[in-house]
Amino acid sequence: MESKIKADLDTIYTPAKDIVAKEIQKEFVLIPIKDNVVDMENKFFKLTETAKAMWDKMSPGKNLKEIARELSMEYEAPLELIERDLLLLVEDLLNRRMLIAVRRV
């Protein structure tokens, strides 16, 4: 059985190169590129509105702790809850190879 990749709050994560991230009909979708093909006959993935907000923050290169702090202030939500949700999303994306760890800060 394949071991799951764990995420941590001190690491910077960035979207993988081999995905297409695109808003389609007001839905934000991630389409994996497999064997150099964007295959519309394969599964693709939709991010919820909250997950999209998290995804957007990941691009500029902040670690998860900083992202969680920003989101907590923007959405006036408890930091612990945001951190937990953020870790869940990042782990999900990491295990689908849609996100890669850049470095630990």
Added chain:
Amino acid sequence: MRLEEFEPDLCKNEQEFSISGLDTIELIKFAFAKDALFRFKVKGFSMSPFIRDGDIVKLSPVSHYPISFGRSVACVCPAHNRLMIHRVISKKKEHYLIKGDNCFAPDGLMSKEDILGCVIGIERKNKAVFFGLGPERIIIAFLSRKGLLLLVKQLIPESLRKLIKCRMLL
């Protein structure tokens, strides 16, 4: 916080989700910007019998697969701003005359910028279809340009049509 996973045609979570032509154009551009190929299901009958409704085609960026006479290309129809896959039947300076194999009239001249990519593969019922992509495309394009393709199709006896259909699946 989880990703919602679904397939384009078989949506999970009971969500209706179909991709419009405009979105497909954008996705093709995105894929090509990443130097990837694009594989998707086509709708319509304008390229029948070489590309049929429900066939799956694979597109390559024009930088990898140059536009040439007889090649089936995906382009954006400037008049309607919609995606179509038709055949190049002539080249005039920097423009290409495009026409569907099953159409009476050409779509008009398209610039290279209007052409998104070239068809490099066709699949029908899980089998690769080669007829129309090889050197025979030159004859198909020539007949189409002269307006003879539809006539030839009508003249071919039913038995020969069946044979061609079988050959197209080889």
